[in-house]
Amino acid sequence: MDVDIQINAAHVIPVIPEHQVFSHTSVIVKDGRIIDILPSNEANSIYKAQVTHELAHHILLPGLVNAHTHAAMNLFRGYADDMPLMSWLQDHIWPAEQKWTNSDFVHDGALLACAEMLRSGTTCFADMYFFPESTMRAAEQSGIRATIGLISIDFPSAYAQNAQDYLQKGLQVHDQLRGNPLIKTMFAPHGPYTVSDAPLQKIATLAEELDLPIHIHLHETKDEIQQSLKQYKMRPLERLQKLGLLTPRLMAVHMTQLEQDEIALCAEAGVNIVHCPESNLKLASGFCPVQELSDAGINVAIGTDSAASNNDLDMFSELHTTALLTKGITQNASAGQAADILKMATLNGARALGLNDHIGSIEKGKYADLIAIEIDNIESLPLYNPISHVVYSAHRQQVSDVWIAGRQIIKDHSLLTMDINELSQIAHSWQEKISA
Amino acid sequence: MDVDIQINAAHVIPVIPEHQVFSHTSVIVKDGRIIDILPSNEANSIYKAQVTHELAHHILLPGLVNAHTHAAMNLFRGYADDMPLMSWLQDHIWPAEQKWTNSDFVHDGALLACAEMLRSGTTCFADMYFFPESTMRAAEQSGIRATIGLISIDFPSAYAQNAQDYLQKGLQVHDQLRGNPLIKTMFAPHGPYTVSDAPLQKIATLAEELDLPIHIHLHETKDEIQQSLKQYKMRPLERLQKLGLLTPRLMAVHMTQLEQDEIALCAEAGVNIVHCPESNLKLASGFCPVQELSDAGINVAIGTDSAASNNDLDMFSELHTTALLTKGITQNASAGQAADILKMATLNGARALGLNDHIGSIEKGKYADLIAIEIDNIESLPLYNPISHVVYSAHRQQVSDVWIAGRQIIKDHSLLTMDINELSQIAHSWQEKISA
Numbered sequence: 001m002d003v004d005i006q007i008n009a010a011h012v013i014p015v016i017p018e019h020q021v022f023s024h025t026s027v028i029v030k031d032g033r034i035i036d037i038l039p040s041n042e043a044n045s046i047y048k049a050q051v052t053h054e055l056a057h058h059i060l061l062p063g064l065v066n067a068h069t070h071a072a073m074n075l076f077r078g079y080a081d082d083m084p085l086m087s088w089l090q091d092h093i094w095p096a097e098q099k100w101t102n103s104d105f106v107h108d109g110a111l112l113a114c115a116e117m118l119r120s121g122t123t124c125f126a127d128m129y130f131f132p133e134s135t136m137r138a139a140e141q142s143g144i145r146a147t148i149g150l151i152s153i154d155f156p157s158a159y160a161q162n163a164q165d166y167l168q169k170g171l172q173v174h175d176q177l178r179g180n181p182l183i184k185t186m187f188a189p190h191g192p193y194t195v196s197d198a199p200l201q202k203i204a205t206l207a208e209e210l211d212l213p214i215h216i217h218l219h220e221t222k223d224e225i226q227q228s229l230k231q232y233k234m235r236p237l238e239r240l241q242k243l244g245l246l247t248p249r250l251m252a253v254h255m256t257q258l259e260q261d262e263i264a265l266c267a268e269a270g271v272n273i274v275h276c277p278e279s280n281l282k283l284a285s286g287f288c289p290v291q292e293l294s295d296a297g298i299n300v301a302i303g304t305d306s307a308a309s310n311n312d313l314d315m316f317s318e319l320h321t322t323a324l325l326t327k328g329i330t331q332n333a334s335a336g337q338a339a340d341i342l343k344m345a346t347l348n349g350a351r352a353l354g355l356n357d358h359i360g361s362i363e364k365g366k367y368a369d370l371i372a373i374e375i376d377n378i379e380s381l382p383l384y385n386p387i388s389h390v391v392y393s394a395h396r397q398q399v400s401d402v403w404i405a406g407r408q409i410i411k412d413h414s415l416l417t418m419d420i421n422e423l424s425q426i427a428h429s430w431q432e433k434i435s436a
Numbered sequence: 437m438d439v440d441i442q443i444n445a446a447h448v449i450p451v452i453p454e455h456q457v458f459s460h461t462s463v464i465v466k467d468g469r470i471i472d473i474l475p476s477n478e479a480n481s482i483y484k485a486q487v488t489h490e491l492a493h494h495i496l497l498p499g500l501v502n503a504h505t506h507a508a509m510n511l512f513r514g515y516a517d518d519m520p521l522m523s524w525l526q527d528h529i530w531p532a533e534q535k536w537t538n539s540d541f542v543h544d545g546a547l548l549a550c551a552e553m554l555r556s557g558t559t560c561f562a563d564m565y566f567f568p569e570s571t572m573r574a575a576e577q578s579g580i581r582a583t584i585g586l587i588s589i590d591f592p593s594a595y596a597q598n599a600q601d602y603l604q605k606g607l608q609v610h611d612q613l614r615g616n617p618l619i620k621t622m623f624a625p626h627g628p629y630t631v632s633d634a635p636l637q638k639i640a641t642l643a644e645e646l647d648l649p650i651h652i653h654l655h656e657t658k659d660e661i662q663q664s665l666k667q668y669k670m671r672p673l674e675r676l677q678k679l680g681l682l683t684p685r686l687m688a689v690h691m692t693q694l695e696q697d698e699i700a701l702c703a704e705a706g707v708n709i710v711h712c713p714e715s716n717l718k719l720a721s722g723f724c725p726v727q728e729l730s731d732a733g734i735n736v737a738i739g740t741d742s743a744a745s746n747n748d749l750d751m752f753s754e755l756h757t758t759a760l761l762t763k764g765i766t767q768n769a770s771a772g773q774a775a776d777i778l779k780m781a782t783l784n785g786a787r788a789l790g791l792n793d794h795i796g797s798i799e800k801g802k803y804a805d806l807i808a809i810e811i812d813n814i815e816s817l818p819l820y821n822p823i824s825h826v827v828y829s830a831h832r833q834q835v836s837d838v839w840i841a842g843r844q845i846i847k848d849h850s851l852l853t854m855d856i857n858e859l860s861q862i863a864h865s866w867q868e869k870i871s872a
Contacts, residue, residue, distance in 0.1 A: 078820050082824070084769050280764070282759075283763075314831075320753075327718055330720070331720050381513070382863050382864070383514065392747040
C-alpha cells in the first residue's frame with residue numbers, strides 16, 4: 001500500500017495503551033494521519049512509503065501539548081526575577097507590558113516562543129495574551145498547532161478598551177480562523193479578579209454556542225481567594241459555578257488553593273485543570289495537588305506558563321518537575337508515576353482543548369503529531385526504561401525530529417519552517433530596545 | 437607579561453564579589469591559576485598569552501562543585517523509578533549492588549559519571565561509594581577534580597568485610613593519593629543508621645589527625661529519625677554531637693528533617709550542609725530548609741546525589757530546582773535568590789570540601805577551574821541578567837568549554853580527555869549485562 005511516511009523507531013511510547021513501550025516499531029502516516037503502528041520487520045512488506053525515517057537510536061512520542069502559556073512574553077524572559085509576586089507584576093511586568101505590548105511585540109515574541117516550543121518537542125500550545133491575532137500569525141508561520149485564547153479583561157490596554165471591546169475583537173479573530181486546520185480558538189477571561197460577572201456570563205453563553213473551551217487563571221494564590229471572599233463573599237470557584245462556568249469546557253489554570261469539596265466539585269463538573277509547576281514554584285503561588293486531582297478523576301494537563309515566570313517553555317523540564325514535585329508534596333515516592341505524568345503532557349492536554357480525538361497519543365486515525373528524541377548520548381545511558389527516561393533524564397536538546405499532521409517541522413535538529421538566525425536577530429533587537 | 441591563557445568573555449560571573457557580572461572582561465591564567473581579571477580592552481596591552489579564547493557569546497563562570505554523588509551508580513540510571521524508598525533500596529538497588537558492584541563496575545560507572553559531569557560544567561565532585569580507588573582512577577583519567585569518600589559501613593560487601601576493614605582500605609587509598617594535585621580524600625561513613633558508634637568515633641579522631649572532611653548522609657528521612665530514637669534514644673544529630681562529629685569538617689548530606697534547635701546547633705558548630713533537591717523530591721524524603729539554613733549562617737552546598745535517584749548528574753538542573761523549591765516551600769518568591777544559589781553550587785561546595793582558598797570563584801590566586809556557557813541561541817534570548825539566566829534558563833547543553841587548573845578539558849563542546857564513543861560502548865555493554 002502506498003503511504004506518505006514510514007518512521008522506524010527503536011522505541012515508540014504511544015501513551016495509549018498506557019504504560020506501554022513498543023520497540024523496533026514503525027509508525028505509518030498517510031494524509032497527515034497515523035494509519036498503522038506495527039513491528040518494523042512487518043512494515044516493509046505491507047507499506048511502500050514516499051519517505052522513510054530511520055530512528056535507530058530514538059524514542060518516538062506524541063508531540064507534547066503545552067496547555068498554558070503567554071507566548072509573546074518570551075521577550076520578557078528573565079526580565080524580573082526573585083521578586084514577590086505583587087512587586088513582580090505591579091513594578092515590573094505590568095509597566096513593561098504597558099510600554100511595549102503592541103501587535104509587533106506579540107508577533108515577534110510569539111514567533112520566538114513557537115520556535116522554542118517546537119525545538120523542545122511541543123507540537124500544540126494553548127495561549128492567552130493581548131493581540132491574539134498576532135500570536136495566531138506567528139503560530140501559522142511556524143507550523144505549530146495552537147489554540148489561541150481570546151483574552152478578556154475589564155481594564156483598558158493597548159489592545160482593547162473594555163470588556164465588550166475585548167470580546168468583540170476576540171470574536172473577530174475567531175471568525176478569521178475558519179478553515180485553518182491547525183489553529184483553534186478559545187475564550188480566555190484572564191482571571192476571576194480581573195473579569196467581572198457580566199463578561200464571564202456572556203463568555204459562558206458564547207462558549208456553548210460556538211463550542212469553544214474557556215481558559216482562565218484560577219485559584220492561583222491565597223491573595224486571589226482572600227480578595228474574592230472580600231469582594232464577592234465567596235471563593236472564586238464557587239463564583240464561577242454560580243456563573244455557569246464549571247463545565248468540561250473549562251481549563252482552570254494553576255489551582256494551587258483547593259479544599260476537598262472543591263476538588264469533588266471540579267471532578268463532578270468535569271473541569272480540566274492545568275498544572276504549571278515551575279511557575280507556581282517560582283512565584284511561590286502554592287502547590288497544585290496533582291495526585292489528588294488525578295485520583296479524583298480530574299483531567300490534569302501541564303503548562304509552562306510564560307518565559308517571564310519560568311524562564312523557558314520547556315515541557316521536558318515541566319514533566320520532570322511535575323513528577324518530582326508530586327512525590328515531594330505527597331511524601332510518596334510512588335506517586336507521580338512517569339507514564340501518568342507523560343499522559344498529562346500529551347493526551348490530557350489534548351483533552352482539555354477538546355482535541356483528544358485528533359492528537360495526544362500515537363493511535364490509528366490521529367494526526368501524526370510526533371516527536372523523536374535521541375538517546376544515543378552518554379547522558380541517556382544506560383537506558384532501562386524509555387518512559388522513565390523521558391520523564392527523569394531527557395532534556396529538550398535531545399529532540400531531533402518533529403512532525404505536525406505529518407509535516408516535518410524539525411529534521412535532525414534543524415527547524416525547517418523558520419530561519420533561526422533571523423529569529424535570533426529579532427530577539428537581539430527587542431533586547432536592545434527593552435534594555436535601553 | 438607572558439601568560440598561558442587569556443579568555444575574553446562577553447560576561448564573567450565571578451561569584452566573589454557577590455551579585456556581580458563583569459561584561460567584556462578577560463581572565464588571565466598562568467601556571468594553572470588565575471592571575472588577573474580585567475576589562476578586555478586593557479588586557480591586550482598588558483598580557484601576551486600563548487592561547488587566547490574568544491568567548492563573545494558566552495558567560496564565564498567558576499566550575500560547578502557537585503558536593504554529593506555516588507558516581508559509579510551512573511550504571512543504575514533509571515534502573516528503578518517511582519517506588520517507595522524502602523522498596524527501591526531493598527528490592528532493587530541493594531540487590532543490584534550485591535550482584536554487580538566490583539572494581540570494574542565502579543571504574544566504568546565513575547568514568548561515565550565524570551564525563552557527564554564535565555560536559556555539564558561540574559569541575560569538582562565529592563563522592564561516596566564502594567571501591568573508592570576505582571572512582572579515583574576514573575577521575576584521574578577524566579581530568580576532573582574530586583574529593584573521594586573513603587566509605588565506611590558496618591556491613592560486609594564485595595569491597596570490605598567489616599568496619600575495620602573499610603577504614604583500613606580507605607586509609608590505603610588515602611596514602612596512594614599523596615602528590616596528586618586534583619584528587620583529595622575524605623572520610624565517608626555512610627549514615628547514622630549503618631555505622632555504629634565505635635567506627636564513627638574512630639573517624640572523628642582520624643579526620644582531625646589527617647585534616648580531612650567527613651561526609652555522611654544525615655537526617656535524610658523521617659524513618660531514619662524514628663529508628664535512631666528507638667535504638668539510641670536520641671536523634672542522629674545529637675548522637676553525632678556526642679560522638680564529636682559536629683565540626684566544620686562535617687558535610688551533612690540531605691538534612692530534610694530539622695528542628696529549630698538543630699539548625700542553631702549546626703550553625704554554632706560550623707557544620708556544612710549539602711542539599712540534594714532532586715533526590716529528596718524523587719525519593720519523597722522531605723524538604724531541606726535551605727533558606728533558613730543560609731539565614732542562620734550555615735554553609736549550604738548542592739549535590740546531585742546519584743543517577744539512580746535523580747536521574748542525572750546535572751548541576752544546572754539542581755541550581756534551577758534549588759531556586760524554585762526554596763521559593764515554593766518558603767512561600768516567598770524573593771527567597772532563593774539566583775546569585776545565592778549559584779554561590780551554593782560553587783564557592784559553598786568548595787568551602788564544604790575545605791577547598792575554598794583554591795576554587796569556587798573567579799578570583800586572583802585561585803585555580804583556573806572555569807566553565808563557559810553559550811548564550812547565542814533562541815532559548816537564551818533575550819538576556820537581561822546573566823546570573824538569572826544561569827539559574828533559571830541555562831541548560832547543561834550550553835556548556836561549551838571547561839578548564840580545570842588551566843587545563844582545557846572541554847573545547848567547543850568536545851571532551852578532550854576521553855573518547856566519547858568508547859564511553860558509549862562501555863555504557864551499552866553494562867546495560868546489556870544488567871538488563872539480561
